Every structure is written in structure tokens, then in C-alpha cells.
Amino acid sequence: MIRKILVANRGEIAMRVIRACRELGIATAAIYAESDATAIYVKKANEAYLVGPGPVQGYLDARQIVGLAKRIRADAIHPGYGFLAENGEFASLCAEAGITFIGPSPTALALLGDKVKARELAGKVGVPIVPGTSGSVSSLDEAMAFCHQTGYPVMVKASAGGGGRGLRVVRSDHELKEAMDAGAREALAAFGNGELFLEKYIERPHHIEFQLLADKKGYIIHLGERDCSIQRRHQKLIEIAPSLVLTPRLRAEMGEAAIALARAANFHNTGTIEFLLDQDGKYYFMEMNPRIQVEHTVTEQITAVDIVQSQIWIASGMPLVFGQHEVSLQGYAIQCRINAEDPQNGFRPSKGKITAYFSPGGIGVRIDGQVYKDFSVPPYYDALLAKLTVHGRTWDETVRRTHRSLEEFLLRGVKTTIPFMTKIMEEPDFRAGRFDTSYLDSHPMLYDYEEMVEPVDLVVALSAAIAAYEGL
Ligand code: ADP
Ligand code: ADP
Ligand code: MG
Numbered sequence: 001m002i003r004k005i006l007v008a009n010r011g012e013i014a015m016r017v018i019r020a021c022r023e024l025g026i027a028t029a030a031i032y033a034e035s036d037a038t039a040i041y042v043k044k045a046n047e048a049y050l051v052g053p054g055p056v057q058g059y060l061d062a063r064q065i066v067g068l069a070k071r072i073r074a075d076a077i078h079p080g081y082g083f084l085a086e087n088g089e090f091a092s093l094c095a096e097a098g099i100t101f102i103g104p105s106p107t108a109l110a111l112l113g114d115k116v117k118a119r120e121l122a123g124k125v126g127v128p129i130v131p132g133t134s135g136s137v138s139s140l141d142e143a144m145a146f147c148h149q150t151g152y153p154v155m156v157k158a159s160a161g162g163g164g165r166g167l168r169v170v171r172s173d174h175e176l177k178e179a180m181d182a183g184a185r186e187a188l189a190a191f192g193n194g195e196l197f198l199e200k201y202i203e204r205p206h207h208i209e210f211q212l213l214a215d216k217k218g219y220i221i222h223l224g225e226r227d228c229s230i231q232r233r234h235q236k237l238i239e240i241a242p243s244l245v246l247t248p249r250l251r252a253e254m255g256e257a258a259i260a261l262a263r264a265a266n267f268h269n270t271g272t273i274e275f276l277l278d279q280d281g282k283y284y285f286m287e288m289n290p291r292i293q294v295e296h297t298v299t300e301q302i303t304a305v306d307i308v309q310s311q312i313w314i315a316s317g318m319p320l321v322f323g324q325h326e327v328s329l330q331g332y333a334i335q336c337r338i339n340a341e342d343p344q345n346g347f348r349p350s351k352g353k354i355t356a357y358f359s360p361g362g363i364g365v366r367i368d369g370q371v372y373k374d375f376s377v378p379p380y381y382d383a384l385l386a387k388l389t390v391h392g393r394t395w396d397e398t399v400r401r402t403h404r405s406l407e408e409f410l411l412r413g414v415k416t417t418i419p420f421m422t423k424i425m426e427e428p429d430f431r432a433g434r435f436d437t438s439y440l441d442s443h444p445m446l447y448d449y450e451e452m453v454e455p456v457d458l459v460v461a462l463s464a465a466i467a468a469y470e471g472l
Contacts, residue, residue: 010041011382128283166191222255226299238334334399354412366390369387
């Protein structure tokens with residue numbers, strides 16, 4: 001039985017886990033770096049512990065975290081996403097200390113963290129994979145041979161990659177060497193492993209991923225799919241559930257493929273199988289993410305399943321209490337990542353103090369946030385300020401509701417993706433469901449907007465001026 005969980009993460013996902021625990025009557029312990037001392041999740045946890053040194057190292061220090069969990073008598077650790085979530089050694093350390101790691105086994109993590117091994121496994125169980133090199137490539141000649149055999153364009157990928165890093169599209173011989181050198185350098189710096197492999201580059205696909213729940217008894221179901229095709233530089237910006245392009249037959253087939261793959265990996269807990277769906281309706285396995293994902297909220301809204309609570313339930317050894325036929329997908333959900341970035345300046349991170357904050361509400365609106373008025377956004381972490389997830393009965397209603405919510409969303413002091421997202425909700429192709437991973441590149445007009453100045457901004461500006469004057 002789990003009575004206390006140490007949340008080994010920060011920001012909105014730490015808050016998400018704390019909320020799940022509160023509903024389950026489980027105590028929570030947060031960890032925080034000095035630079036996160038004023039974060040909401042630190043205040044909302046039952047206990048909070050400073051970890052260091054510096055803004056990042058404490059969140060990555062497996063020994064320090066497991067040691068702390070033992071000292072404070074936590075029964076389990078939830079790793080969130082990013083940081084240590086996919087680290088097999090961290091999961092092993094937890095097991096050695098007698099602490100439940102809320103995630104899959106160390107062996108499954110090691111297997112799935114390596115994209116080359118995951119592709120091999122998919123091949124073995126008969127799940128289609130993107131045509132690619134049969135393992136990592138060690139020389140330019142080997143890579144060149146693959147390109148000539150398959151034809152351009154190809155994609156250079158890092159075996160250990162994640163978060164959209166280490167990916168390069170190559171369209172001709174003379175681009176290949178540079179792409180491989182840069183890819184290896186980037187992968188080595190980001191993941192400590194410079195191993196690369198090559199895949200055929202699929203033009204204008206949909207990114208379709210299936211959400212899985214798998215208990216420790218080997219029972220596995222899926223909660224339908226998400227369409228995460230609205231991406232910038234291979235990073236997701238907007239996620240949608242269910243997909244507008246999948247037929248019920250294709251959904252069933254891809255869902256079964258995802259389950260077969262998870263079963264072959266001896267997978268338990270929650271994870272996502274990512275596929276590419278090409279223009280001809282053919283699907284290919286891309287990778288598995290063996291953890292909670294940022295975009296799990298859209299699946300929760302259309303299935304009414306709490307995925308984080310399911311994770312905790314499964315980790316404590318309980319069997320899933322509902323079957324595949326009891327999962328039904330109701331309506332549509334859209335998630336917008338509200339990032340502290342300036343889309344009009346290459347999505348440059350925008351740091352500073354939040355001077356005004358009012359989040360939208362009303363029917364079908366969900367906020368998973370981490371900021372408040374007067375909060376200073378620390379410059380050391382990813383730019384996600386809040387996730388706006390909107391649920392509606394039809395696609396059209398969901399888009400209109402998302403648009404209305406974005407218009408209501410007041411967040412000042414830093415540049416955000418809100419006006420850009422608003423433009424997307426107004427754009428005819430998006431509204432008609434005509435989009436794939438090329439959408440942002442093929443719609444430059446989305447960047448053409450002027451930020452609204454509202455009366456409240458004038459009040460904020462005025463009070464800042466008065467404060468400055470009085471300070472003289
Ligand atoms: P990461 O681990 O960084 O998430 P993925 O392998 O999941 O990397 O790929 C991220 C994104 O890059 C995909 O969602 C897709 O848009 C694009 N992508 C990856 N592989 C291919 C491919 N073979 N062809 C076309 N696009 C691809
Ligand atoms: P995906 O990896 O499919 O894009 P998410 O959007 O849920 O899935 O990513 C979760 C977070 O973890 C993001 O902030 C992403 O940048 C980060 N992340 C994912 N994989 C890695 C990795 N291997 N190394 C570092 N960061 C990662
Ligand atoms: Mg991915």
C-alpha cells in the first residue's frame with residue numbers, strides 16, 4: 001500500500017501528481033531547487049525538500065533523491081516526465097532501496113530508451129516500422145549506401161533521442177555528412193550517447209500516438225489515440241484527441257499493434273506508442289515513451305480516466321478494473337501548450353515576472369498550470385507555463401471553445417504562445433481538420449498578429465509607473 005509519494009519533478013507535472021495523490025488520500029513530498037522556492041507545487045505538497053546544487057542538478061541526482069525518499073519514509077517515487085523518468089538506473093536504485101518506482105521495470109526502460117532496439121522489437125512482433133537502417137550506423141559510407149538504396153529524403157536520428165532533439169532531415173548526398181556530424185555532436189551533448197540511425201523521411205505525415213495502460217499481471221488496454229501533428233521543429237505544440245483521420249477499423253488495428261509491442265517489451269504502467277501515418281493511410285511505429293506525457297490531458301478528457309491515478313494504482317500492484325470494451329471516446333479535446341516564448345521571434349524564450357494572470361473557465365475548460373501573478377518565470381527550465389485543455393462534443397464546438405478560452409486567457413509580463421494559438425483556432429485549414437506535421441511551415445500567416453492591449457494592461461502599466469515614481 002502506498003501512503004506517501006515523493007514527486008521527483010517540478011512545474012505543472014509535479015502539481016498534476018500532487019492533485020492525483022490528494023484525491024487518493026496519499027501524502028506528497030516535493031523536491032525543489034532554490035530557483036523553484038516560490039513555485040505553486042512546493043506550497044501544495046504536504047512536505048517539501050530543497051535539493052541542490054544549482055537549478056537543475058538536484059532534479060537529476062538519482063542517489064540524492066532515493067536517499068531522501070528513504071529518510072522521509074516515502075513508499076514510492078513518481079518521476080513525472082523528462083529528468084529521471086526514463087532512467088533505468090534510477091528505477092533500479094529505487095528497487096534496491098525498497099521504494100516503488102511509479103513506472104515500468106528497469107529492463108523495459110533500458111530497452112525502450114534505445115530507439116534502435118525498440119525498432120528491432122517492433123519488427124519482431126510484426127508491427128510496421130519506418131524503413132531504416134538495421135541498427136545504428138557507424139560510418140558515412142554505410143549511411144550513404146542506405147540513402148542510395150532508399151532514396152532521399154531521409155532522417156538522421158539519435159538512438160537515445162527525445163524531446164525533438166538530434167533529428168535532421170537530409171535531402172541530398174552533400175547534406176549527409178554535415179547532418180551526421182551535427183546530429184552526433186548534439187546527441188552526445190544532450191543524451192551522453194552519439195549513436196545515430198537513419199530512417200526514410202515520410203512527407204507530410206500525421207503523428208498519431210496511442211495511450212496505454214498496462215498492469216503488472218500483463219493485462220494491457222489502450223485509451224485511444226492523440227494526433228500531435230501540430231509541431232514546431234519536431235516538438236509538439238497542440239495535441240488533439242481523438243484523431244480526425246482515423247477510421248474505427250484503423251484505430252482498432254493500430255491499438256492492437258501498440259498493445260502487442262508493449263506486451264513484447266514486458267511493459268507495465270503507462271506509456272505511449274508513437275506512429276507516423278502517411279498520406280496513403282499506412283502507419284509505421286516510431287518510438288515508445290514509457291512515461292506520462294505532457295499531452296495525457298486530452299485523453300483524460302475524452303475517456304474520463306485519470307491516467308496519473310491509474311499509474312499509482314498499477315504501481316501498487318493492483319489489476320486494471322476495466323477492460324478495453326469499457327473505454328469509450330466522448331467528443332473531442334484540444335490541448336494548447338502555453339509557453340513563455342515569442343512565436344514572432346523564432347519562439348525565443350521569454351523570461352520575466354508575470355504582471356497579470358487570469359485563466360479561462362466555463363464548460364469544458366481545464367487548466368494545468370504553474371504560474372500566478374507576481375511569479376517570476378525561472379530561466380533554467382522548459383518554457384511551459386500552463387496547459388489549456390478544452391473538451392467539446394464535436395470538433396467544431398471544441399475549436400470554438402478553445403478559441404474563446406484563449407481570448408479569455410490573460411497572462412502578461414512575458415511573451416506567450418496565446419496569440420499564436422488564437423490565430424490557429426481561426427485558420428480555415430485547421431478548423432476543417434486539414435493539417436499534418438507540415439502545417440506550421442505551410443501557414444506563415446499564423447505569425448501575422450498584433451498583441452492585444454487591454455484596459456487591464458494600462459492599469460498594470462500605470463501602477464508600475466506610480467511605483468517607480470514613488471520609489472524615487
Ligand atoms: P523524439 O524522441 O524527439 O520525440 P521522434 O522519433 O518521436 O523523436 O520524432 C519526433 C517528430 O519528428 C515526429 O513527431 C515527426 O513529426 C518527426 N519525424 C520523426 N521521424 C520521422 C520520419 N521518419 N519521417 C518524417 N517525420 C519524422
Ligand atoms: P515527447 O518526448 O514525445 O515530445 P513530451 O512532449 O511528453 O513527449 O515530452 C516531455 C518532456 O520531456 C518535454 O519537455 C521534452 O522536451 C522532455 N524530453 C523528452 N524526452 C527527453 C529526453 N530523452 N531527454 C531530455 N528531455 C526529454
Ligand atoms: Mg517522440
